[in-house]
Amino acid sequence: MDLKPETLAEIEAAIPKYPEKQSAVMPLLHAIQKDQGTLTNEAAEWVAEKLGIAPINVLSVISFYPFFRQHQIGKRHIRVCRTLSCAMAGGAKVCDRMLKEFETELNGVSPDGEVTVEFAECLASCGSAPVMLVDEELHENLDEAKAKEICDKIKAEAKA
Amino acid sequence: MAIHPKEQRLILKYADEPGYTPSIDSYLEHGGYDMLKKAVTMEPQAIMDEVKKSTLRGRGGAGFPCGLKWSFVDRKSGKPIYLVCNCDESEPGTFKDRQIVHKDPHQLIEGMMISAFANNVAKSFIYIREEMPHGAKILDQAILEAKEKGFVGDNVLGSGYSCDIVVHRGAAAYICGEETGLIESLEGKRANPRIKPPYFPAVLGLYNCPTIVNNVETLCNAVHILDMGAEAFTKIGRPNNAGTRIWCVSGGVQRPGYYEVGEMTLGELVYDICGGPLPGRTIKAIIPGGSSMKILKNGERYTGKNPDGSEYDWGLEDIPLDYDGIAAAGSMSGSGGMMVLDDTVSIPGALANLMAFYSHESCGQCTPCREGSLWLKKITSRMVHEQARPEDVDLMLDVAGQIAGRTICAFGFAVAWPVQSYIAKFEDEFREYAARLSDPNADRQAIKELACNG
Ligand SMILES: Cc1cc2nc3c(=O)[nH]c(=O)nc-3n(C[C@H](O)[C@H](O)[C@H](O)COP(=O)(O)O)c2cc1C
Ligand code: SF4
Ligand code: FES
Numbered sequence: 001m002d003l004k005p006e007t008l009a010e011i012e013a014a015i016p017k018y019p020e021k022q023s024a025v026m027p028l029l030h031a032i033q034k035d036q037g038t039l040t041n042e043a044a045e046w047v048a049e050k051l052g053i054a055p056i057n058v059l060s061v062i063s064f065y066p067f068f069r070q071h072q073i074g075k076r077h078i079r080v081c082r083t084l085s086c087a088m089a090g091g092a093k094v095c096d097r098m099l100k101e102f103e104t105e106l107n108g109v110s111p112d113g114e115v116t117v118e119f120a121e122c123l124a125s126c127g128s129a130p131v132m133l134v135d136e137e138l139h140e141n142l143d144e145a146k147a148k149e150i151c152d153k154i155k156a157e158a159k160a
Numbered sequence: 161m162a163i164h165p166k167e168q169r170l171i172l173k174y175a176d177e178p179g180y181t182p183s184i185d186s187y188l189e190h191g192g193y194d195m196l197k198k199a200v201t202m203e204p205q206a207i208m209d210e211v212k213k214s215t216l217r218g219r220g221g222a223g224f225p226c227g228l229k230w231s232f233v234d235r236k237s238g239k240p241i242y243l244v245c246n247c248d249e250s251e252p253g254t255f256k257d258r259q260i261v262h263k264d265p266h267q268l269i270e271g272m273m274i275s276a277f278a279n280n281v282a283k284s285f286i287y288i289r290e291e292m293p294h295g296a297k298i299l300d301q302a303i304l305e306a307k308e309k310g311f312v313g314d315n316v317l318g319s320g321y322s323c324d325i326v327v328h329r330g331a332a333a334y335i336c337g338e339e340t341g342l343i344e345s346l347e348g349k350r351a352n353p354r355i356k357p358p359y360f361p362a363v364l365g366l367y368n369c370p371t372i373v374n375n376v377e378t379l380c381n382a383v384h385i386l387d388m389g390a391e392a393f394t395k396i397g398r399p400n401n402a403g404t405r406i407w408c409v410s411g412g413v414q415r416p417g418y419y420e421v422g423e424m425t426l427g428e429l430v431y432d433i434c435g436g437p438l439p440g441r442t443i444k445a446i447i448p449g450g451s452s453m454k455i456l457k458n459g460e461r462y463t464g465k466n467p468d469g470s471e472y473d474w475g476l477e478d479i480p481l482d483y484d485g486i487a488a489a490g491s492m493s494g495s496g497g498m499m500v501l502d503d504t505v506s507i508p509g510a511l512a513n514l515m516a517f518y519s520h521e522s523c524g525q526c527t528p529c530r531e532g533s534l535w536l537k538k539i540t541s542r543m544v545h546e547q548a549r550p551e552d553v554d555l556m557l558d559v560a561g562q563i564a565g566r567t568i569c570a571f572g573f574a575v576a577w578p579v580q581s582y583i584a585k586f587e588d589e590f591r592e593y594a595a596r597l598s599d600p601n602a603d604r605q606a607i608k609e610l611a612c613n614g
Binding site for chain 2: 020082129
């Protein structure tokens, strides 16, 4: 495992926060996934060793939580809310627009490697539906035009 | 967001004030941490008594009396007591805890520290959903600031009492909002809810120690109960429904948003505050407390007997906007996440949308829930994408009936209630839908967009 120094520091800081080491599994996985983009079996073994638990206990966590993944995704992670309030406000069209702009399919990696577009479940922002997350940024009150603007911005940032 | 004159803001009092920031300075300038200062001079039991007297009920979903929950904590075991703030906020329709965390995090921290002190808590956690990364950072920063000032950590305000708060991030699983699933997740495992008994958190919670799990909004109320006193607190709202509530309104209204109110009717919220339906539309139904709650149909009369023997006969808009009012109308106020469905919304389409949610979010431990939610997704999805059949209604009721009450956690009800209540109230629409969409070549564009399931 070749982790950045700041990732290692984050990991060392997380473990003593908990009365029992195993509780640090999720923070460690968050840190490693941010660093590596994905959580390999090697990462699971590394975390297991670090926390003194069996690798299966780490793998079972990775496979349970939708945010943890064992595959690579595009450089930007786009999650469009699909749940009822967003759907009533036109979330499906927003998602379609994103897919078209990046010539990609749901959950795939766009041909230029820039993005992965996924559906998310209710993002707790239904009052400004429809919404989506681009990495850590929430975008609200979307429509197709706004979706297009966001795509253009991502594309411009990719070129820069 | 602009504050509506009909609102009564307690918890969100400063959140939307121009210039108010999540920093500790803003909070202190507005009297922040004064109640923690008061709390540490009180007997812990006196604080617990005050909360009990306030009749505060949980804002996370079930509406359980907070003081009673605290009184169940096993204080004789000698084990450390833990406090966990439930900031998973993943019940569809709900977006109130987000406002508190992003705009006034110190109020939550003060509420938690008061609650922790009252219950002699050894350590506290905030479980926040992964999809609120900024919220997690804001909380981390706020805890740091509060520690520097001696409000959190060792020897709080020189009282000799110590308690740390740790922010723990989820990873996009709805079931982490269920309190025992949350505890498993916090222990570093899959969020599989635990069976009660014996795993009542108050006795066998985090690390099998006594644990209090409370919602963000519930914990903030501790500050205001100490501030105004239990007696004054109970004067807001009807008896047994004390305090303000933050309602989250989304869907077919002119002004969706979050509104903190005292006693009022559902109609005052939806029509007066939220401006009613969009021009040219009418309200068809309301899901009052998050997507798991039973649907209320517009045009229907809600009748029954009050505890004092008198009778009530309400239209949808007359329903008292509180725990007991919505319960009397046959649903629950749940998490306060109100979804308004106008006349353009197809009920079978809405159901298909939600069944995709529930089948995705079942933790998979109980066969009725795991298999039943999947079948309900498959049936509703077929109705949208391929063909609707006359027998679907009975089939769905059959499947839902085998889930409710036969599972480890209340998620089972959350799957069954939408199915059962949508069919009970809108059976005609399901039958008409089956007749119209029995043809695989019928126009399905609008309903596909509503179901948004593939
Ligand atoms: C499936 C399911 C999901 C839940 N999600 C949440 C949630 O996101 N936030 C929350 O505070 N409570 C949620 N709850 C309720 C919690 O189990 C628990 O009752 C609550 O956090 C207790 O806090 P309170 O007494 O302050 O309301 C959920 C319950 C179930 C059954
Ligand atoms: S009811 Fe569903 S979510 Fe709850 S424990 Fe059973 S399978 Fe898991
Ligand atoms: S339904 Fe999309 S944010 Fe809640």
